[in-house]
Amino acid sequence: MAxxxxxxxxxxxxxxxxxxxFLDKFGKLIKLSKFVSNGEINFDAICxxxxxxxxIDNVIFILETLIQNSEFLKTNxxxxxxxxxxxLLDNVDSPNSNLRxxxxxxxxxxxxxxxxxxxDWVTQDLKEDLKYKIELQFxxxxxxLLTQSEPLPFFSLFITQSTLNYDxxxxxxxxxxxxxxxxxxxxxxxxxKIGSTLVSKLLNILNIWSCSVDPMDMYDNGIIExxxxxVIDISKIRRLxxxxxxxxxxxxxxxxxxxxxxxxxxxxxxxxxKKISGSGDVIAQQAxxxxxxxxxLVSCNSFLISLFVxxxxxxxxxxxxxxxxxxxxxxxxxxxxxxxxxxxTLCIAIMHSNLKxxxxxxxxxxxxxxxxxxxxxxxxxIGQNFIDKMHILKNSANSEANVVLSSMIDEILKxxx
Numbered sequence: 001m002a003x004x005x006x007x008x009x010x011x012x013x014x015x016x017x018x019x020x021x022f023l024d025k026f027g028k029l030i031k032l033s034k035f036v037s038n039g040e041i042n043f044d045a046i047c048x049x050x051x052x053x054x055x056i057d058n059v060i061f062i063l064e065t066l067i068q069n070s071e072f073l074k075t076n077x078x079x080x081x082x083x084x085x086x087x088l089l090d091n092v093d094s095p096n097s098n099l100r101x102x103x104x105x106x107x108x109x110x111x112x113x114x115x116x117x118x119x120d121w122v123t124q125d126l127k128e129d130l131k132y133k134i135e136l137q138f139x140x141x142x143x144x145l146l147t148q149s150e151p152l153p154f155f156s157l158f159i160t161q162s163t164l165n166y167d168x169x170x171x172x173x174x175x176x177x178x179x180x181x182x183x184x185x186x187x188x189x190x191x192x193k194i195g196s197t198l199v200s201k202l203l204n205i206l207n208i209w210s211c212s213v214d215p216m217d218m219y220d221n222g223i224i225e226x227x228x229x230x231v232i233d234i235s236k237i238r239r240l241x242x243x244x245x246x247x248x249x250x251x252x253x254x255x256x257x258x259x260x261x262x263x264x265x266x267x268x269x270x271x272x273x274k275k276i277s278g279s280g281d282v283i284a285q286q287a288x289x290x291x292x293x294x295x296x297l298v299s300c301n302s303f304l305i306s307l308f309v310x311x312x313x314x315x316x317x318x319x320x321x322x323x324x325x326x327x328x329x330x331x332x333x334x335x336x337x338x339x340x341x342x343x344x345t346l347c348i349a350i351m352h353s354n355l356k357x358x359x360x361x362x363x364x365x366x367x368x369x370x371x372x373x374x375x376x377x378x379x380x381x382i383g384q385n386f387i388d389k390m391h392i393l394k395n396s397a398n399s400e401a402n403v404v405l406s407s408m409i410d411e412i413l414k415x416x417x
Contacts, residue, residue, distance in 0.1 A: 171208065316357075
C-alpha cells in the first residue's frame with residue numbers, strides 16, 4: 001500500500017498505473033473495507049495490531065488522491081461508474097466512521113461533477129445511471145444519515161441537492177420515504193448556525209421541495225413557523241453583508257414565495273368552484289386551512305418592506321412580491337403596515353424601480369391606504385412626502401407618455417387628496 005501511495009502521487013507513474021484492471025481491483029478493496037470494518041474479516045489476527053486502521057487510512061488516501069485529479073475523472077469516468085461508485089455506496093453505512101465520511105465525501109464530489117451543467121463531457125446516460133444508483137441505494141439510508149453527527153448530514157445533503165437539481169421529480173421518492181420531517185428537524189437544530197453551508201444546502205433542497213406540485217406536506221410539518229422564525233432571526237442582523245446569509249435569505253424568500261403562490265392559486269380554485277357549482281365545501285375548507293396556516297407571515301411584513309430597498313435585486317424583488325400577495329390574502333390583518341417609515345421606504349423603492357416593480361409597489365401603497373377606513377386619516381398626517389414624490393413621478397411618466405403608470409398614480413392621488 002505504501003508503495004502504491006507513492007506511485008499514485010507521482011503524475012509520471014499515475015497515468016501508467018491506473019487502468020481498468022486497477023480500478024476493478026481498487027473497487028473490490030473498497031468493498032472489502034466494509035467487511036474489514038465490521039469484523040467479518042479479522043485483519044488484526046492476520047496482519048497484526050492496527051492493521052485495520054492502516055488499511056482504511058490507505059484506502060481513504062487513494063480515494064482522495066484520485067478524486068482531486070480532474071483529468072483522471074474525465075478520462076476514466078465510465079470505469080469509475082462500473083467499479084468505484086458501487087463500492088462507495090456499499091460503504092455509506094460502514095461501521096468505520098472515517099470510511100463512511102470519505103465514501104459520502106467522494107460521492108458528493110462525483111454527484112456535483114456528474115450533475116453539473118458545466119461539464120459537457122458527461123453524457124446523459126451517465127447522469128441517469130448515477131441518479132438510478134442514488135435513488136436505489138442512497139435514498140434508503142438518507143433518513144438515518146440526517147440524524148448522525150457532522151459531517152455526515154452535510155455530505156448527504158450535498159448529494160441530495162445535486163440529484164434534485166438534476167431531476168426534481170425525485171421529490172416524490174423522498175416524500176414516500178418520509179424524508180421531510182428529518183430535513184425540517186435538522187433545520188431547527190441548526191437554526192443558531194444560520195450562516196452555515198449546511199443550512200444553505202437544507203434551504204436549497206426545501207426550495208426545490210416547495211416547487212413541487214403539492215407542497216401540503218410542508219404545511220403538515222410546520223414549515224411556516226420555521227420560516228417565520230428564520231426571517232425574524234435574520235431581521236436582527238444589523239447589516240446583511242455576509243454572502244452566505246444573503247444566499248440563505250434568498251432561499252427563505254423563494255420558499256415563502258412558492259408557498260404563497262400555491263395558497264393564492266388554491267384560494268382562486270376554491271372561489272371558482274363555488275361560482276361554478278355553488279358547492280365546493282371541501283376545497284373551501286382546505287383553502288381556509290391554508291390561509292390560517294400562512295397568517296403568521298403577516299408579522300414578517302415590516303422586515304420584508306425594509307428589503308424593498310435592499311441592494312440585492314433578487315431580495316427586493318422577492319420581498320415586494322411576497323408582501324403584495326400577503327396583503328391580498330389577509331386584507332385587514334395588514335392594516336398596521338401604514339407607517340411613516342414604510343411610506344418613506346415605498347417612496348425610495350418606487351422612485352428607483354423598473355416599471356413592472358413600480359406597478360406592484362403602487363398597488364401596495366394603494367392597499368395600505370384603503371385596507372381600513374381609519375388608514376386614510378392616518379395617511380393625511382404622515383403622507384405628504386409620499387404625495388410630493390408621486391407628483392414628481394407622474395410628471396416623469398407623462399413626459400415619457402407612460403399612460404399606465406400615470407393612471408395608477410392618479411388613482412392613488414384621487415383617494416388620498
